[in-house]
Amino acid sequence: MDKVVRVDNLKVYYERRKGFLSKPQYIKAVDGVTFDIYRGEVLGLVGESGSGKTTIGKALAGIVRPTSGRVIILGKDLYSIRGQEAKKLRTKIQMIFQNPFSSLDPRMRIKDIVTEPLKIAGMKVADLDSRARELIEMVGLSREHLNRFPHQFSGGQRQRIAIARALSTNPELIIADEPTSALDVSIQAQILNLMKELKDKLDLTMLFISHDIGVIRYISDRVLVMYAGKIVESGEKTRLIDEPLHPYTKGLLDAVPVPDPSKRRVNPVVPGEPPDPVNPPSGCRFHPRCPYAKEECKRIEPELKSVDDDRKVACILY
Ligand SMILES: Nc1ncnc2c1ncn2[C@@H]1O[C@H](COP(=O)(O)OP(=O)(O)O)[C@@H](O)[C@H]1O
Ligand code: SF4
Ligand SMILES: [Mg+2]
The missing domain is CATH 3.40.50.300 (P-loop containing nucleotide triphosphate hydrolases)
Structure with missing residues (x-):
C-alpha cells in the first residue's frame, strides 16, 4: 500500500x-x-x-x-x-483545529480565509474566486457567505469554513x-x-x-x-x-x-x-x-x- x-x-x-x-x-x-x-x-x-x-x-x-x-x-x-x-x-499538509472560534482570523472575510493556503501556494489571483465558491459549497454553505466575517457564523458553520480552508490545496x-x-x-x-x-x-x-x-x-x-x-x-x-x-x-x-x-x-x-x-x-x-x-x-x-x-x-x- x-x-x-x-x-x-x-x-x-x-x-x-x-x-x-x-x-x-x-x-x-x-x-x-x-x-x-x-x-x-x-x-x-x-x-x-x-x-x-x-x-x-x-x-x-x-x-x-x-x-x-x-x-x-x-x-x-x-x-x-x-x-x-x-x-x-x-x-x-493541512490542519483542522479543535476551536473554530480561535482558528479563524476575525478580521478576514471568509473568501480570504478559505483561499489563504492557495495564495501561499502561489495560485493566480484570477482563479481564487472560483475556487472559493467551489470550496464553500463543498462544505454545505453558500456563495453569499464568502463576503462575511467569522463572527457572523455559528460554531458548526465556522468549523465548515475551517474544513473548506483545509481542503483548498487538495492536500x-x-x-x-x-x-x-x-x-x-x-x-x-x-x-x-x-x-x-x-x-x-x-x-x-x-x-x-x-x-x-x-x-x-x-x-x-x-x-x-x-x-x-x-x-x-x-x-x-x-x-x-x-x-x-x-x-x-x-x-x-x-x-x-x-x-x-x-x-x-x-x-x-x-x-x-x-x-x-x-x-x-x-x-x-x-x-x-x-x-x-x-x-x-x-x-x-x-x-x-x-x-x-x-x-x-x-x-x-x-
Ligand atoms: N507548548 C507546550 N509546552 C509545554 N508543555 C506542553 C506544551 N504542549 C503540550 N504540553 C504538555 O505535553 C503533554 C501532551 O500534551 P498534548 O499533546 O496537548 O496532549 P493531548 O492532545 O493528548 O491532550 C501534556 O502534559 C501537556 O501539558
Ligand atoms: S501493567 Fe497491565 S498493561 Fe502494562 S504490561 Fe502489565 S498487564 Fe500489560
Ligand atoms: Mg489535544
Whole structure:
C-alpha cells in the first residue's frame, strides 16, 4: 500500500523551567512512537487528555520540531528539507483545529480565509474566486457567505469554513485535531458526517485525533491508542474495538457513555490518575492503573509488537 506518512521513533519533549536558575525539566509529551498512514485512510488517534495526541498532530503539520526521530511525508523528511521544497510540501499538509472560534482570523472575510493556503501556494489571483465558491459549497454553505466575517457564523458553520480552508490545496494529508469537541452535541454529528462524506468523495488521507472512542469508531479505518506519550495498541478499527487487547483500550471502551441514562455507567472514565509526563511510571506506564498488573510490569517496559496481521500491542500479557 502507498504510504503518505512514516513516523519513525518520534520524540517530542517540552522544556519547562520552574525558576531562572533551576534545572530544566522535560515534559515527555511524545516518547518514541512509530507508525504509518496509508493513502486514502483515516487513522484515528485516541487517548485521554495529556497523552500527546495534539503534539503528534503538530509534529506532522510541521508546527512542532521533534526532539528526535523522523517524520517522513511523501518520501521527504519534513524537518530536514528547506526552501521551496519545504514550502511546497507544507501546503500539501493541512490542519483542522479543535476551536473554530480561535482558528479563524476575525478580521478576514471568509473568501480570504478559505483561499489563504492557495495564495501561499502561489495560485493566480484570477482563479481564487472560483475556487472559493467551489470550496464553500463543498462544505454545505453558500456563495453569499464568502463576503462575511467569522463572527457572523455559528460554531458548526465556522468549523465548515475551517474544513473548506483545509481542503483548498487538495492536500495529501489532513490532520484533524478534535474537530468536533468544542461544538454543541447536536452539531457534532453534522460535522462528523460532513467529514466522512468528504473523505469518501475526495479519497482523503487523514489523521483524526479524538479523546472520544465513539467518534473514533465512527470515522476511522485504523486506530492508534495512546497512553502517556506512547502507542499501546494499534489495529484495524472494527477488530480493535470488538476485541480490544490492551487493558487501557479495554478501559476506554468500558468508559464510552451509554445513550440510555438509566444504564449509564457511574464513572465514564478509566479509573485512576493520568501519570506525570515529567517522571512517568517505571516499566509499563499504565501499571499504576492496570487491573492486571504484575510485579514485573513495574520493571519491564513492554514493546509494541505484532500479535497478528495488523494488530500491535504493548503489554506483557501478549
Ligand atoms: N507548548 C507546550 N509546552 C509545554 N508543555 C506542553 C506544551 N504542549 C503540550 N504540553 C504538555 O505535553 C503533554 C501532551 O500534551 P498534548 O499533546 O496537548 O496532549 P493531548 O492532545 O493528548 O491532550 C501534556 O502534559 C501537556 O501539558
Ligand atoms: S504490561 Fe502489565 S501493567 Fe502494562 S498493561 Fe500489560 S498487564 Fe497491565
Ligand atoms: Mg489535544
